[in-house]
Each structure stands twice: as C-alpha cells, then as structure tokens.
Amino acid sequence: MTTVAVNELFVSIQGESSRQGYPCFFIRLAGCNLRCRYCDTPYARENGGDTMDIASIVQACRETDTPLITITGGEPLAQPGFGHLANALLELPSRTVLVETNGSYDISAIPEQAITIMDIKCPGSGEADAMDTANPERLRAHDEVKFVLNDRADYSFALDALRRFRLTERCRHILFAPAAGKLDPKLLSQWLIADRPPVRLQLQWHRLLGVR
Numbered sequence: 001m002t003t004v005a006v007n008e009l010f011v012s013i014q015g016e017s018s019r020q021g022y023p024c025f026f027i028r029l030a031g032c033n034l035r036c037r038y039c040d041t042p043y044a045r046e047n048g049g050d051t052m053d054i055a056s057i058v059q060a061c062r063e064t065d066t067p068l069i070t071i072t073g074g075e076p077l078a079q080p081g082f083g084h085l086a087n088a089l090l091e092l093p094s095r096t097v098l099v100e101t102n103g104s105y106d107i108s109a110i111p112e113q114a115i116t117i118m119d120i121k122c123p124g125s126g127e128a129d130a131m132d133t134a135n136p137e138r139l140r141a142h143d144e145v146k147f148v149l150n151d152r153a154d155y156s157f158a159l160d161a162l163r164r165f166r167l168t169e170r171c172r173h174i175l176f177a178p179a180a181g182k183l184d185p186k187l188l189s190q191w192l193i194a195d196r197p198p199v200r201l202q203l204q205w206h207r208l209l210g211v212r
C-alpha cells in the first residue's frame, strides 16, 4: 500500500495559475526541502503531516466531485509516493490535475497528462540556487511557470530567465506574482505595462477573497 504524508485536504477556489477562480480539491502534501523567505505555508513545510494511503485520498476526491484537483505542498515531488498519487488521480474521469512544484526536483516525475505549475525561484526567495536548471527543457506545452517577486531585482531576474530559458517557446503561461507583503501589486502592474513582457500578472485570489 503506497502512502504519502498529507498536511490537509480541502476544497476552495484555485487562486493561482491559469485556472484561477475554479473550485478545486486541494491535496497539500507535507514537508519541503526549501526555506523560501516569503513562504506562506510554513505549517505544511514544518509539520510531518498524516500518513494516508492513496486509495483514501482518491476516494475523498471522488466524493467532493470537483473537476479540478491541485497537488501542492510543501513540495509534492519530495515524496516517494507522489507518482502513484498523481497517476491514481488521473484515472478519475473528467478531472484536470495540477501539480505545484518548487522547481528543485526533476519534473519528469510528473505524469504527462498532469499540468505542472513550476516555480523558478528568484534571488529574493533565498533559494534561487536550488533550481534544477534542466527543468525548463522538460516543460510541456500545457505547463506553466511562476515567478514570485520580492522587488525590482527579482523582476529583472525573471525577465532575464524568460529569455535565457526561452520560456515562452516552451509553455503556455508565464506567471509573475508579487510576494505578499513584499512587493506592491500595483507597482508590479506598472512595470508590466511599461515593459509589456508576454507574461500574466498573478494575484492570489484566495487571499483576496479571504478563503483558504
């Protein structure tokens, strides 16, 4: 019986990615190998979580009957049972599975039918060196890349990474998100209006709505 360590299972509005606004079943796995300065889920990072068998998680997902599923963390790819979990969820009919990952593990471990939302960590996170630099080449057309920005230096880093990794040729959506409490979203929007890069401003809708 394959198991994973789960921090929480819940239904909410997906506040990030190109799927913003859709009701979503979240599977938040416990534990993370990084320590980003702006981490908004330290409880999932530090807490060992509850061991759950994959059949129980799939059953919980089936019961909530939401078309969108997000596996998040913590860092999902840090868990050996991740692949079993993702494949089991993909067997459910009429579901879209998103996987949010911090970009430090080989994303080839994510099944092809799932949609990867991969971070590229900027210097302001304190974890930019943790990136698996081969990951951009592993992106599939339906995947998405997210930069969380603390300041102008992170913004410049992200624009450079966009060109260096030829991200717009590799995947559909590039997301620029202001780190909560660090970068004014309005200021970021002004930079985007001035420079017009082919990226999408991402605000965390669940925070704006005051939901989980």
Ligand code: SF4
Residues within 6 Å of the ligand: 032, 033, 034, 035, 036, 038, 039, 040, 041, 042, 045, 073, 074, 075, 102
């Ligand atoms: S990768 Fe995510 S969960 Fe891990 S420390 Fe960074 S923000 Fe927190």
